[in-house]
Amino acid sequence: MEWDWSKVGDFMPAFWDGVLVTLQALLLGSLIAFGLGLVWALAQRSELKAVRWPVTVFTEFVRNTPLLVQLFFLYYVLPEWGVTFSALTTGVIGLGLHYSTYTAEVYRAGIDGVPRGQWEAAKALSLPRTRTWGAVILPQAIRRVVPALGNYVVAMLKDSPMIATIGVLEMLGEARQFGSQTFVMTEPITIVGIAFILIAYPASLLMRALERRLVR
Numbered sequence: 001m002e003w004d005w006s007k008v009g010d011f012m013p014a015f016w017d018g019v020l021v022t023l024q025a026l027l028l029g030s031l032i033a034f035g036l037g038l039v040w041a042l043a044q045r046s047e048l049k050a051v052r053w054p055v056t057v058f059t060e061f062v063r064n065t066p067l068l069v070q071l072f073f074l075y076y077v078l079p080e081w082g083v084t085f086s087a088l089t090t091g092v093i094g095l096g097l098h099y100s101t102y103t104a105e106v107y108r109a110g111i112d113g114v115p116r117g118q119w120e121a122a123k124a125l126s127l128p129r130t131r132t133w134g135a136v137i138l139p140q141a142i143r144r145v146v147p148a149l150g151n152y153v154v155a156m157l158k159d160s161p162m163i164a165t166i167g168v169l170e171m172l173g174e175a176r177q178f179g180s181q182t183f184v185m186t187e188p189i190t191i192v193g194i195a196f197i198l199i200a201y202p203a204s205l206l207m208r209a210l211e212r213r214l215v216r
Contacts, residue, residue, distance in 0.1 A: 007184045008191070011175070015191060018174035022160050023199070025092050025170065029160075030153050032096025037103025041111065042133075044104070059101040067098045067162055075166040091163030099156050106148045110141035150207025154200050171195055 043055040062070065071094040075087065085093065114137050122132040164173030175188035 007182060008187050010182070011178050011184075011188045011191065014169075014174040014178055015171065015188070015195070018169060018171035018192075019195060021088065021168060022157070022170040025088065025095060025160050025163060025168070026153070026157050026199075028092045029095035029099065029156055032093065033099035033103050033152065033156065034149065036096065036100035038107050038138075040100060040104035041107035044108065045111070059104055062098060063101040067094065067159055068165060070094050070098055071162060071166050087163075087167040090166055091160075091168045094163070095156055095159065098159075099152050102152055103149060106145045106152070107141065109148075110143075110145035111137060113144050114140045146207060146211045150204060150211070153203055153207065157196065157200055157203065 040055055040059050043051050044059075046052045046055075071091065074085070074094050075090045078084065118136055118140065119132070122136045127136070160170055161172040164170055164176070169177060171192045172189075175185075175192045178188050179185040
């Protein structure tokens with residue numbers, strides 16, 4: 001099989017546009033997932049049932065329904081209730097919300113892994129609750145969960161093509177559109193596959209480097 005390099009050159013401008021969209025969705029989606037995941041994890045430890053139970057039900061519901069269904073709900077159903085976002089914003093919110101329910105479990109495991117003596121020491125020092133969490137518990141918990149959080153960044157990258165279903169032309173969406181217009185699929189799909197590897201592998205290395213730095 002020989003590649004048609006002229007077709008490859010024609011695809012590259014659209015490909016780079018798709019790369020930028022993919023990276024934007026990945027970065028913003030990860031920030032939402034990491035931030036909301038911590039909120040969900042702390043809310044599930046609340047002493048107030050009015051806080052704990054709704055969050056538990058929400059996270060279980062989101063974690064046990066497909067990402068594609070959630071994207072369709074955000075993009076097609078919410079506008080009927082007067083809530084409208086652009087396709088890219090919807091994709092970012094969808095990815096972030098979906099993965100926040102998984103990162104919440106990661107944070108929970110990290111918090112549960114903090115030795116009981118740390119809690120007792122903070123109590124013995126009469127540290128305020130906010131100080132206990134902010135200065136004692138969370139720093140130790142987050143160090144423990146960095147590798148798992150990094151895994152979800154890579155998982156989110158691999159799920160990012162889902163946002164093409166609501167009209168966001170990320171890398172794979174651009175490849176499919178180019179293929180439908182030119183009837184050339186091998187070159188663009190192969191390029192996109194290689195691009196996913198080239199993005200995912202450095203992301204994994206970055207998370208490992210961050211893990212080593214936090215463990216010091």
